[in-house]
Every structure is written in structure tokens, then in C-alpha cells.
Amino acid sequence: MEGIIHSIRGMHDIVPEQTSHWQLVETSLKNILTCYGYQEIRFPIIEKTELFSRSIGEGTDIIEKEMYTFVDRNGDNLTLRPEGTASCIRAAIQNGLLGQTQRLWYIGSMFRHERPQKARYRQFHQLGVEAYGFSGPDIDAEMILMTSRLWKELRLKSLSLQINSLGSIQSRLAYRENLVSYFESNKNALDEDSRRRLYRNPLRILDSKNPDIRILNEAAPKLVDHLDEESKLDFKVLCEILDHAGIIYNINPYLVRGLDYYGKTVFEWVTDHIGSQNTICAGGRYNDLAEQLGGKAVTAMGFAIGLDRLMSLLDLINLLPRISKIDVYLVSVGDLARRYSLYIAENLRNQIPGLRLITHCGSGSFKSQFKKADRSGARWTLILGNDEVVQRVIGVKAMDIGEQETIPWDALTTYLICKLSGKTK
RNA sequence: GUGAGUGUAGCUCAGUAGGUAGAGUACCGGAUUGUGAUUCCGGUUGUCAUGGGUUCAAGCCCCAUCACUCACCCCA
Numbered sequence: 001m002e003g004i005i006h007s008i009r010g011m012h013d014i015v016p017e018q019t020s021h022w023q024l025v026e027t028s029l030k031n032i033l034t035c036y037g038y039q040e041i042r043f044p045i046i047e048k049t050e051l052f053s054r055s056i057g058e059g060t061d062i063i064e065k066e067m068y069t070f071v072d073r074n075g076d077n078l079t080l081r082p083e084g085t086a087s088c089i090r091a092a093i094q095n096g097l098l099g100q101t102q103r104l105w106y107i108g109s110m111f112r113h114e115r116p117q118k119a120r121y122r123q124f125h126q127l128g129v130e131a132y133g134f135s136g137p138d139i140d141a142e143m144i145l146m147t148s149r150l151w152k153e154l155r156l157k158s159l160s161l162q163i164n165s166l167g168s169i170q171s172r173l174a175y176r177e178n179l180v181s182y183f184e185s186n187k188n189a190l191d192e193d194s195r196r197r198l199y200r201n202p203l204r205i206l207d208s209k210n211p212d213i214r215i216l217n218e219a220a221p222k223l224v225d226h227l228d229e230e231s232k233l234d235f236k237v238l239c240e241i242l243d244h245a246g247i248i249y250n251i252n253p254y255l256v257r258g259l260d261y262y263g264k265t266v267f268e269w270v271t272d273h274i275g276s277q278n279t280i281c282a283g284g285r286y287n288d289l290a291e292q293l294g295g296k297a298v299t300a301m302g303f304a305i306g307l308d309r310l311m312s313l314l315d316l317i318n319l320l321p322r323i324s325k326i327d328v329y330l331v332s333v334g335d336l337a338r339r340y341s342l343y344i345a346e347n348l349r350n351q352i353p354g355l356r357l358i359t360h361c362g363s364g365s366f367k368s369q370f371k372k373a374d375r376s377g378a379r380w381t382l383i384l385g386n387d388e389v390v391q392r393v394i395g396v397k398a399m400d401i402g403e404q405e406t407i408p409w410d411a412l413t414t415y416l417i418c419k420l421s422g423k424t425k
Numbered sequence: 426g427u428g429a430g431u432g433u434a435g436c437u438c439a440g441u442a443g444g445u446a447g448a449g450u451a452c453c454g455g456a457u458u459g460u461g462a463u464u465c466c467g468g469u470u471g472u473c474a475u476g477g478g479u480u481c482a483a484g485c486c487c488c489a490u491c492a493c494u495c496a497c498c499c500c501a
Contacts, residue, residue, distance in 0.1 A: 009492075061499050065426070083501080110501080115426075117495060126501060193498070209497085258500060268501095279501060306501030333459060366459045374461035385459060399461070 010122030021320045028153050036146050038103040043091040049079040055086035057260025059200045066112040080111035084128035093295035101133035119277040119309040130302035137234040139301050140265040141241035148247055155319055163267040164255040165235040167227040175226035182220050189216050203256040222253055231264050261286040274313050281305040327356045329373035333366050334386035341384050351413045
């Protein structure tokens with residue numbers, strides 16, 4: 001394998017067998033977003049580093065050690081986007097979109113320099129959704145209902161919904177103090193990770209995986225008891241809307257989310273099927289971010305779906321359908337026939353828009369051409385030899401039942417349209 | 426960044442106690458001078474991840490490097 005250049009660690013190719021599935025899923029997702037009135041926005045894959053450090057939070061792992069950051073030829077400090085929220089709101093500010101309410105979505109690659117593992121890659125794909133100018137909690141509920149519909153559309157039942165409210169920044173600060181003093185008085189019980197988080201991001205101790213810490217958390221002060229009145233009410237209304245819609249959820253007081261800009265509503269859809277990276281979709285409210293990035297204050301709510309994780313979940317529980325790739329494969333043998341095959345194919349394409357037709361190209365015996373026709377998944381094989389050309393006819397073989405008919409050229413289009421629409425002739 | 430496991434044909438994997446590499450599948454050809462998926466016959470495919478070391482001899486043992494996988498951390 002010497003001399004072969006490989007892709008960078010943690011960055012993977014998506015090959016044709018997979019792209020057909022990705023396209024299918026992406027189309028479903030986009031259709032539903034469109035039906036809810038969300039519009040696509042596209043923004044650059046690279047931004048000034050400052051955009052991310054100012055939004056995501058200086059103390060987070062993303063900023064501290066996971067960004068692909070470099071200095072470009074102008075000396076500017078740039079970063080491959082580790083997430084979409086900051087870029088999206090930057091684009092909204094810059095393009096004057098925040099004068100009115102916005103429902104937006106985007107899709108694309110994100111980059112984080114983490115150790116790769118199952119469903120976690122250095123280049124990964126997210127579908128992000130953001131809404132600006134809605135104070136909630138109705139838009140919060142709308143997003144959760146919409147994600148629930150996405151799963152229904154994909155026939156995905158193995159996701160469970162976790163929700164929580166982080167409260168306003170002020171109420172969270174008060175809570176944080178309480179929490180720190182609680183953990184300080186139990187400092188000996190803390191593990192190494194938790195001690196590190198104690199002053200930097202004490203809320204994150206709450207979602208530790210360590211069983212001992214979990215026990216310690218049970219007696220910790222509860223965020224719910226420190227919520228400000230507005231957050232409390234919003235959260236109550238959110239729960240009521242979800243109840244009315246029949247959405248099953250779990251209020252998880254330990255759900256705190258990692259990025260600094262979240263406040264009030266947060267939610268996650270998790271699965272226990274794909275290993276340790278179990279969050280498929282997550283988001284929350286971030287009402288202070290726009291102002292923090294130099295825009296005017298705008299309420300905002302958003303979430304992102306980890307598409308790599310979604311695809312691997314769908315694959316694992318066998319929800320990816322067998323996709324028929326092609327309708328018709330045209331084989332041709334003989335000099336005369338080969339000259340006519342592309343001509344016949346083009347005529348068919350003209351007359352049957354959307355026809356999925358492969359014309360055999362290159363050499364190949366009759367036998368090998370048929371093998372290719374078979375493997376292409378085509379339901380019909382068209383057979384053109386010199387004899388057929390002379391008689392102005394073509395063979396049509398139904399690959400599933402193995403029956404073959406001879407059809408005159410001028411009747412071929414009608415014949416195929418009949419077959420494709422499932423009608424018997 | 427930390428830890429563990431795995432690297433042999435395009436793919437999935439065997440490879441006995443160190444003795445110079447095998448199966449299935451895929452691919453190509455034939456049985457059928459013009460008919461696939463089934464059957465039968467034949468053929469091709471490898472710097473055994475890379476570099477060193479031990480040995481008369483290394484796919485196998487030792488060391489290093491790289492990659493992949495899983496978990497921790499973190500997050501979608």
C-alpha cells in the first residue's frame with residue numbers, strides 16, 4: 001500500500017452505495033422542514049476563529065483543543081467550522097435577516113479534531129435548524145414536534161426525548177454558586193474529571209457517566225428549584241404542548257448541554273443502539289448569542305441532527321430500504337447495433353422523462369453484458385443485435401421472470417411506459 | 426489528549442508447534458459462435474500495514490511507526 005495516499009484520519013468517503021441512502025434521508029428531512037416553513041441558508045465552511053471562540057465558550061473542549069485552526073496567507077486566524085449555530089447567526093446579522101422572524105436550516109460538514117470513534121468523526125455532517133425572533137416556548141415546542149415528525153417519517157422508533165430548562169443566565173449563575181459549594185463540601189468524592197470541571201463548568205458534572213458521581217448528583221441542589229419565574233412558566237407551557245401532542249418525554253434535570261450559549265429550553269434525542277455516542281439530535285435556546293456577537297438582541301432557538309449517527313442508526317436497525325437503481329439496461333452486440341444503441345437510448349430519454357436507463361458501453365460479450373444488466377438491478381434488459389437493427393425491432397427481457405418479447409422500434413416507447421407504470425399490456 | 430483491541434486477495438476471513446500463503450465471495454473465460462440471477466469446469470488476484478530485530482528459517486516471536494476499531498474525555 002506504499003505510495004497510496006489515504007484520507008485524513010477521522011475523515012471518511014461516502015461511497016455510492018451509501019450516498020443513495022443519504023440522499024433519500026436528506027430528501028425526507030428537507031421536505032418536512034419545507035412544510036414547516038423553514039428555508040435553507042448556506043454559509044462558508046471557514047470563519048474567523050474569533051466567531052467560534054466568542055460564541056461556543058472559551059472553556060469548552062471544542063475551543064480549547066478540537067478546532068482546525070490555521071493562519072492563512074493574509075495572517076488571518078481562521079477555523080474550519082466546528083458547528084453551524086455561530087456561523088448561521090453571523091450570516092443572519094450580516095445579511096440583515098434579524099429585522100423579522102426567521103426559520104432557517106442548513107446542512108453540511110463540520111470539523112472537530114477529536115479521537116475518532118463509533119459515530120464520531122473529525123469531519124462529520126449536521127443538519128442544523130435555527131429560528132430567530134421567537135421568544136418561545138411555542139417555537140421550542142414546534143421544533144420538538146417537527147423532529148418527532150422527522151423520526152416518524154423515517155419509521156424510527158428507537159429514540160427517546162430528554163428535555164430540561166437551564167433557566168436564564170442570572171438564575172443559572174445563582175444555581176452555579178450553590179452547586180459549586182455543594183461539590184466543594186464533597187470534594188473528596190469527586191473524580192479527577194469532575195474536579196477539573198468544578199470551577200470551569202460545574203454544571204457538566206451533572207451529566208457525568210461515573211456511577212459514583214451520579215449518586216453524588218442525586219443529593220445535589222436541583223436546577224429546577226433555582227429557575228426564574230419566566231423560565232419556569234415557559235417550561236411548563238412547553239411540557240403542556242408536548243403532552244397535548246402525545247409526545248413522550250423525560251424531564252432530565254441532569255441534561256445541561258455542553259456549549260456555553262444555551263439557556264432555558266434544552267433537549268436531546270438519544271438512542272441506545274449505536275454505542276457510546278448516543279445523541280442523534282440536540283439543541284436548545286440561546287437568546288443572548290446574537291448580542292454577544294455584536295448584533296442586536298434576538299431570541300433564538302435551534303437544534304442539530306448528527307447525520308452520520310442518524311445514518312448509522314438507520315442502517316443498524318435495518319430501516320434503509322433497498323433502492324432500485326435502474327429501470328432498463330440496454331445491451332448491444334455487433335458493430336451496427338452498437339452504433340444504434342445510443343441513438344435508441346437517447347430517443348427513449350426524450351420520450352420518457354425520468355427513465356433510468358444504462359446503455360452498455362465498452363466491450364463485452366453478450367454473456368458479460370447480461371451479467372452487468374443483472375447486477376445493475378434493471379427490471380428490463382433491452383437487447384439489440386445486428387439482426388434487430390435490420391428488422392427495426394428490439395428484444396425486451398423481463399429480468400425477474402425471464403420472459404422476452406420482440407418489440408418494433410416505433411412501439412417501444414409505449415410498451416415501456418406501460419411496463420413502468422405497472423400496467424399489463 | 427488517555428486506555429484497550431485489530432491490521433493476511435477488491436470484500437469477509439482461515440493460517441495448526443516459526444518451515445516461504447489458503448477458502449468463500451467478487452472478477453474474467455468456457456460448458457451455451459446472441460441471453461443474467463441457479464449449476465458445472467478453468468483462470469487471475471497478495472511487498473501477509475510499514476520499518477527494524479531475533480532465527481538456518483518469521484504471516485506467526487520482539488521493538489518502533491502508521492492506520493483502523495472500541496471505550497474514556499467531549500459532543501451531533
